Amino acid sequence: MNESTHHTPLFPALYVVATPIGNLGDITLRALDILQRVDRIAAEDTRVSGQLLAHFNISRPLMSVREHNEREAAEGVIARIVAGDAIAYVSDAGTPAISDPGARLVAAVRAAGLRVVPIPGVSAVTAALSVAGIESGDWLFHGFPPPKAGARRAQLQALARLPCALVFYEAPHRIEETLADMAAVFDDARQVTLARELTKRFETIVTLPLGEAPAWLAADPNHVRGEFVVVVHAPAAATAASDAEALRVLEILAADLPPPLAAKLAAKITGRTKAELYQMTLARK
Incomplete structure (x- = not known):
């Protein structure tokens, strides 16, 4: 069966579709094809996804599958797939289930013996790594650090001596605290790449020693705005x-x-x- 043509129906499955994290031009041709042809689109936030779909003139029925209703909503998705529907799942931006909702839904669909199909595309973690210059290729993705200071420092302490780069996501209202903790827990001469607002108008990418990161943030109010990917480079030799x-x-x-x-x-x-x-x-x- 050739799925690349619009005339061929999709087989019943959950299609996990990556969407842009900022620049709408980053959506893939395959993602557009799938979104146009599924029977229904499950979305983390139907308002956010509705705007994306409207931009590409895609009109499909939407259903909400977000973090707080994911387990219950999965039952409805499974029932529709069993009935023969092709369902796409999209998060607000990027690849679902990567520090985003989607993992529980995928696990439930797979546990039900149904097919899950990845439709790959944009991911903030891989976008940041591609410009960080991590020569060894060894890295560990950690996602968001704990929001509370004590738990965050304890977790950073446990990760501090791993012989690889460490990749984190962080929100603008916590970036200053998190980088200050990293500078205190890790070697402050250790290099860090800060990738802010990736693919968006005010995208900023800078690499500097961890000890200088708090001062860089403080130098310009714009430096603390937007979503961050923080790539802490591997320890020294x-x-x-x-x-x-x-x-x-x-x-x-x-x-x-x-x-x-x-x-x-x-x-x-x-x-x-x-x-x-x-x-x-x-x-x-």
Whole structure:
């Protein structure tokens, strides 16, 4: 069956469709084709998605599937797919289920034995990484840090010595606090790329030492506006060598032991904390 023509009906499934994060020109031809041909579009916010669809002259029935009703709404989506419908799911911007609603819906549809089809496209995390210059190619996506200071610092502490770049999302009203915590917890000479308002009119991308990031934000009121992707580059070589030895010990133990126990024993051998070694275990997966 060839799905590329408008005359061929789509098979019953959930189509997870990436949409632009700012520049509407970033939508893919395949996304437009799918959105035009599905029976119904499930959306995180029907008002936001309605504007996008109107821009491209697409008129399809909309249903709300947002974070607070996702489990219940999934039942309605499943019933429609079982009845033979093709349903698209879109979040407000970017790729659904990447620090956005959608994961619960996808899990429920798959658990029901139904097909889920990715329609790839824009993602803020990959857009930021493409311009950050992470030469090793090793990175861990963390999403949004905890909003409360204590929990945020504890989580950053656990991630601090991972031998890879760390990628976070952050909202404008918390970016100053988060970068101040990162500068305090991580090595303040460690490089960070701040990608603000990606693909939009006031897109800004800057790379500088973490210790200088708070001053950069304070230098211009516009610097704290808009959504951020924060890419903390990998630790310096000396730290990386220490991390490599810790990983070597961890991998030997993890081959025969469950991750929590491997991390506990590796902590005793290397002097590192159990929390950061356990994070290393998860990152290696």
